[in-house]
Amino acid sequence: MVTVEPETFLEYIIIEYRWLLVITTLMPLSFLWKIWSACRNYVVFTMNSAPKAHESKVKDVQKQVKNWLSGDRSTQLCTGRPTWQTMSFRQGIYKKMFTNIQINLVDVLEVDTKNMTVRCEPLVTMGQLSQTLDRLGLALAVVPELDQLTVGGLVMGTGVETSSHIYGLFQHICVQYELVLADGSVVTCSKDENPDLFYAVPWSYGTLGFLTSVVIKVVPAKKYVRIEYHPYTNLSDLAKRFQEESVKKTHQFIEALLYTKDSGMVMTADMVDAVGKDGKFNPIGKWYAEWFFKQVEKYLNDYRRGRKTTVVEYIPLRDYYHRHTRSFFWELQDIIPFGNNVIFRYLFGWLMPPEVSLLKLTQPEAVTKLYNKAHVIQDMLVPIEALEEAIDVFHREFEVYPIWLCPFKVFNNPGQLKVHSGDWQMFVDIGVYGVPKAKGFETESSTRRIEQFVTQKRGFQMLYADTYTTREEFRRMFDHTLYDKMRSTLPHCKEAFPEIYGKVNRLVRK
Numbered sequence: 001m002v003t004v005e006p007e008t009f010l011e012y013i014i015i016e017y018r019w020l021l022v023i024t025t026l027m028p029l030s031f032l033w034k035i036w037s038a039c040r041n042y043v044v045f046t047m048n049s050a051p052k053a054h055e056s057k058v059k060d061v062q063k064q065v066k067n068w069l070s071g072d073r074s075t076q077l078c079t080g081r082p083t084w085q086t087m088s089f090r091q092g093i094y095k096k097m098f099t100n101i102q103i104n105l106v107d108v109l110e111v112d113t114k115n116m117t118v119r120c121e122p123l124v125t126m127g128q129l130s131q132t133l134d135r136l137g138l139a140l141a142v143v144p145e146l147d148q149l150t151v152g153g154l155v156m157g158t159g160v161e162t163s164s165h166i167y168g169l170f171q172h173i174c175v176q177y178e179l180v181l182a183d184g185s186v187v188t189c190s191k192d193e194n195p196d197l198f199y200a201v202p203w204s205y206g207t208l209g210f211l212t213s214v215v216i217k218v219v220p221a222k223k224y225v226r227i228e229y230h231p232y233t234n235l236s237d238l239a240k241r242f243q244e245e246s247v248k249k250t251h252q253f254i255e256a257l258l259y260t261k262d263s264g265m266v267m268t269a270d271m272v273d274a275v276g277k278d279g280k281f282n283p284i285g286k287w288y289a290e291w292f293f294k295q296v297e298k299y300l301n302d303y304r305r306g307r308k309t310t311v312v313e314y315i316p317l318r319d320y321y322h323r324h325t326r327s328f329f330w331e332l333q334d335i336i337p338f339g340n341n342v343i344f345r346y347l348f349g350w351l352m353p354p355e356v357s358l359l360k361l362t363q364p365e366a367v368t369k370l371y372n373k374a375h376v377i378q379d380m381l382v383p384i385e386a387l388e389e390a391i392d393v394f395h396r397e398f399e400v401y402p403i404w405l406c407p408f409k410v411f412n413n414p415g416q417l418k419v420h421s422g423d424w425q426m427f428v429d430i431g432v433y434g435v436p437k438a439k440g441f442e443t444e445s446s447t448r449r450i451e452q453f454v455t456q457k458r459g460f461q462m463l464y465a466d467t468y469t470t471r472e473e474f475r476r477m478f479d480h481t482l483y484d485k486m487r488s489t490l491p492h493c494k495e496a497f498p499e500i501y502g503k504v505n506r507l508v509r510k
């Protein structure tokens with residue numbers, strides 16, 4: 001295992017006792033922030049002001065772009081959202097050098113129950129949207145788990161969730177985008193209107209234009225999710241079941257957690273109207289509840305001890321959607337090691353989790369150094385047939401557990417993701433978050449070997465994380481044909497925005 005020795009006593013204190021700052025300051029501040037935004041959203045809703053205000057807010061974005069256009073254009077453009085507020089693990093250095101366009105678009109605009117769509121602005125978060133839709137008996141077809149993820153970030157980057165084996169990625173449930181282009185004009189695009197632009201926008205990281213609204217597909221929601229936990233102590237069997245369930249599509253939600261190379265849990269789930277008699281009710285979103293991944297581990301240990309095989313539970317729908325939010329998957333245990341302790345949960349659970357933005361804003365240099373050297377945060381997307389082989393490679397290079405497995409479909413559409421046969425192809429997102437224990441782990445070289453494996457398998461890397469690829473390697477991983485065509489066609493685009501690589505490579509992030 002890689003260890004980083006703190007250089008000074010102060011560094012040691014900062015790393016080991018970060019939880020002191022988090023509990024005494026960041027958690028109360030996060031709580032106040034949540035109350036403020038709920039009140040603000042409520043007032044906006046009761047005044048019904050968001051749809052009316054949208055047009056003038058878009059005009060303001062246009063005005064800022066036109067000001068840049070009529071100036072000396074010595075800098076390029078990016079959104080003015082401070083980098084510490086984003087969910088990407090790193091801070092983008094380019095934000096300080098570019099002209100920042102303020103896009104203060106934070107509201108849900110319209111729920112269309114006839115066409116089963118919701119229209120919203122780019123800074124609407126997943127938590128805000130799932131709450132708004134839940135009250136109407138609706139849900140997004142794909143709800144990426146963490147509350148703070150925004151619609152804009154998920155469109156321009158990507159979003160994946162346990163229903164993605166049916167609906168695809170977040171981009172596949174979007175039916176229309178409204179953008180302000182580099183010449184200050186407003187365009188809308190869909191699969192029938194400006195289709196080239198529509199297919200080039202996902203994964204473009206804000207390098208084609210500024211997103212100002214998105215129309216997204218919704219589905220009818222039920223009150224609960226019935227979840228079945230299937231434990232495995234053999235990787236081949238687990239991979240086989242996981243792959244079969246993903247392709248069969250008899251269940252609405254599928255995910256797996258690996259706790260060692262050979263053991264883990266496959267979870268299949270479906271929306272239901274009522275709690276059945278075949279399982280217990282488990283409101284995992286309550287402040288006192290154990291972290292989700294810890295509960296799953298308990299069921300796996302029970303199985304190892306020969307106690308139970310398949311367990312069935314009923315979970316409230318929103319609790320299920322955001323099941324990894326309270327513990328940031330398993331990342332919070334590194335910051336608050338006793339965060340899952342029963343006394344802590346009952347006393348302070350209602351203040352959890354701290355806002356990611358505040359954690360990023362207050363991250364000390366010593367902690368950054370530690371994460372650079374001895375921590376992996378990566379999501380690699382590989383064809384599902386390569387799952388077992390991939391786990392072998394990940395074990396050899398990283399040895400980080402738990403591992404998150406989430407199947408998803410990629411439709412054979414034009415754009416950055418190339419599918420090599422048929423109408424769609426099934427992939428799996430392999431999420432690795434934690435401290436690597438592999439012998440000889442070294443951040444850059446180990447990650448580069450993984451990136452090469454993924455490219456060889458014709459897979460992709462999620463770009464909120466660090467990419468160590470060169471520009472050429474990056475262009476091999478992502479098909480730039482349509483993207484390059486759009487950048488040459490759209491007026492002033494190349495002048496206004498860098499290429500995707502210019503925003504996501506490790507050198508432009510700290």
Ligand SMILES: Cc1cc2nc3c(=O)[nH]c(=O)nc-3n(C[C@H](O)[C@H](O)[C@H](O)COP(=O)(O)OP(=O)(O)OC[C@H]3O[C@@H](n4cnc5c(N)ncnc54)[C@H](O)[C@@H]3O)c2cc1C
Binds near residue numbers: 042135
């Ligand atoms: C466009 C729209 C149309 C709706 N239509 C109906 C309807 O016809 N019938 C109905 O019963 N309910 C409707 N709702 C749901 C509505 O959000 C809740 O019914 C209402 O907010 C409940 O009040 P509360 O005190 O519980 O809200 P709170 O819990 O204080 O907040 C409601 C939550 O909803 C979200 N929200 C509410 N309004 C907005 C907004 N304008 N912009 C962004 N986010 C917002 C926020 O995330 C907030 O967290 C609609 C919501 C929206 C956004």
Ligand SMILES: NC(=O)C1=CN([C@@H]2O[C@H](COP(=O)(O)OP(=O)(O)OC[C@H]3O[C@@H](n4cnc5c(N)ncnc54)[C@H](OP(=O)(O)O)[C@@H]3O)[C@@H](O)[C@H]2O)C=CC1
Binds near residue numbers: 206
């Ligand atoms: N379950 C999941 O699917 C998860 C996904 N993620 C990842 O997190 C990221 C989302 O985080 P989030 O904080 O919401 O987004 P960010 O603010 O990090 O934005 C991500 C990118 O999208 C661009 N962007 C955002 N809004 C707009 C807009 N209105 N117009 C033009 N470009 C825009 C940003 O451009 P600029 O650089 O100019 O600001 C940036 O390059 C995604 O990359 C996603 O893949 C992370 C965890 C889980």
Ligand SMILES: CC(C)=CCC[C@@H](C)[C@H]1CC[C@H]2C3=C(CC[C@]12C)[C@@]1(C)CC[C@H](O)C[C@@H]1CC3
Binds near residue numbers: 087377
């Ligand atoms: C499900 C998918 C596709 C991805 C999940 C990624 C998350 C595990 C990470 C996204 C943002 C990350 C951050 C941190 C941990 C891992 C994520 C939640 C920190 C909280 C780690 C501690 C730092 O001080 C701040 C980080 C902010 C971002």
